[in-house]
Amino acid sequence: MRAQVLSLAMLCGAAGEAQAQAAARPSGPVQQKIAPGLARYTDEVLFGAVWPSPDLSPRDRSLVVISVLIATNKPAQLTGHLGRALTNGVTPVEASGVLTHLAFYAGWPNAVSALEVYDQVYSARTVDFASLQAQGQAPPAVAGRFRGSAEASLETVAPKFARLSRDVVLGDLWRRSDLTLRDRNLVTIAALAAMGEADQLEPYLRGGLDAGLTRAEITEALTHLAFYAGWPRATAALTVVDQVLGKPAEAKP
Amino acid sequence: MRAQVLSLAMLCGAAGEAQAQAAARPSGPVQQKIAPGLARYTDEVLFGAVWPSPDLSPRDRSLVVISVLIATNKPAQLTGHLGRALTNGVTPVEASGVLTHLAFYAGWPNAVSALEVYDQVYSARTVDFASLQAQGQAPPAVAGRFRGSAEASLETVAPKFARLSRDVVLGDLWRRSDLTLRDRNLVTIAALAAMGEADQLEPYLRGGLDAGLTRAEITEALTHLAFYAGWPRATAALTVVDQVLGKPAEAKP
């Protein structure tokens, strides 16, 4: 067992074990009592190696995690992770922007389920609610992206849906200033991957790169997401990344 | 901001703004405080333009929404929407029929999760529980549809599953009188779309048309569903509608 623990920590290429011993174990006593194997993975892999990795900022990791939790309707886990997100540098304006964004991408009920959690976490942290009301300058429209999109191809069969997609989603939601275009693509990628809609990732992968996300950030975000949405969702999403974005630039001759 | 609000209401082609100002805002104070952008979409788009649109009856919209909420396990949101459905003309017999139907299509646990909500809403509205016990004349069997279905193709590999599909699902559930064939197809379409099973929509799209659903009702139902199950689910389902049903008849030369 000892050898196995060391090996696992080493495999994760991390200060996993030391970190797990130094701090209180993130897994908590119930997990350690009921499922010690899970607790070991929680402490050594997820919090020992994945979260601390410099391959993606803690802020971006949090953005991915709260997107997954909202998109998959996990209000119970959102309480802790929304607090962590604010600690990691996601601003309340951004966190609320994620909620608004995901109402469209994951449906109103998921956003509404998260509202009460937001209220509790914001209140506990004495977030300035008035600051959430401001809505600054809108970024340039991305409506041009509508052409050639899946939604645009539905203009004949479902003209109202196409119009809402063009005018409300792309023409209004995507122009809001509460999230940068980079972050909005990252949040959308995380939500689609978590929902099992990898087939629809392509425009957001391309849009994300255009808006400043790097290929490495996208793959690390989806690797992180594997722990929160399950291995199969990450596998499906990364397979699309592979198809759409091809091999990493540095691997090319 | 002002210009943007007007523009959004105009884009939705609705008395959205007037309606939002006249009535109490549907979004509610928590949503307005935490995510004012979301509240604006709720008031001006979802309740200002989508729900009031004459392209689908409020009753059918409610049928779609309760189907989505049951199929995606959202008992918290079901409380309000089941009450709204009864107000919009869905009868208790029909609402209970949706529950029975979706036990098969979305699994027993989702139906069981909804049971307590049904009990509360029915009790608060003093629904006559005895009336739910009657089971009238069965409609003609749709078992003929079994031939050529995905389930029929599994007869060799999974004979019991094929037999249950033919005898219990198609031969018994689909013959129940608590839902019309039209509504049963609509409910199934909504559940499959919400679950991300667009690939299996075809027989219910065709069956729905045969049973009196119109192409326009189907596309409007899926447009409405976008707000409750998320844009990607509606996009996937409408793409299948496009493939299966082709272009709207009026668009043909």
Add this chain to the structure above:
Amino acid sequence: MRAQVLSLAMLCGAAGEAQAQAAARPSGPVQQKIAPGLARYTDEVLFGAVWPSPDLSPRDRSLVVISVLIATNKPAQLTGHLGRALTNGVTPVEASGVLTHLAFYAGWPNAVSALEVYDQVYSARTVDFASLQAQGQAPPAVAGRFRGSAEASLETVAPKFARLSRDVVLGDLWRRSDLTLRDRNLVTIAALAAMGEADQLEPYLRGGLDAGLTRAEITEALTHLAFYAGWPRATAALTVVDQVLGKPAEAKP
């Protein structure tokens, strides 16, 4: 109605009706009051014919059901079914092994949601928590299976994800002694099917057969799963079984 009831019980090829009359009805009074049609299917089909069928052991049925409930985040229903699983012969070590396994396959939040239920059920049954801490001899590695897997094909685009898949998931999780390889494949098949990830079933279908699952057990498990994850998920999974494993051996000339 009487004829229909008899017919339904007969269709299920079961002592369904007798069983339903002899015992208290499994459906319970609320289901009978709100959705009598559902209650009839619960009593006569699900508990009258499916659960009692000798085509799969009660223990394996329970293993499938708790996997589905964890993978689809249904802690409310897990309470009863985890108790039933222990009664049916799933050991606490195995049940905890399912939880650890599904943290990877369905995501940490689903496992964490289930933890509290586990704690309650184990405590009520005075499970020996100390026995859960032991971790015996590891079974042979299945890391060889990594070659040719979907995860392996991601080595270039997402090297860290591929490494975690190889070293932590296949090299450590799959070598744990808390679940046999047979059961681990069965649990994974159930989780993937319930999550709508039928496309990723192939290696676990083949691995399950290699580890002692029979073709008949797999199809019966997925038939049972239809009632807990919905007909469309079972249809999609059985379609893959058909493609991957071909026709049952006894159907071949």
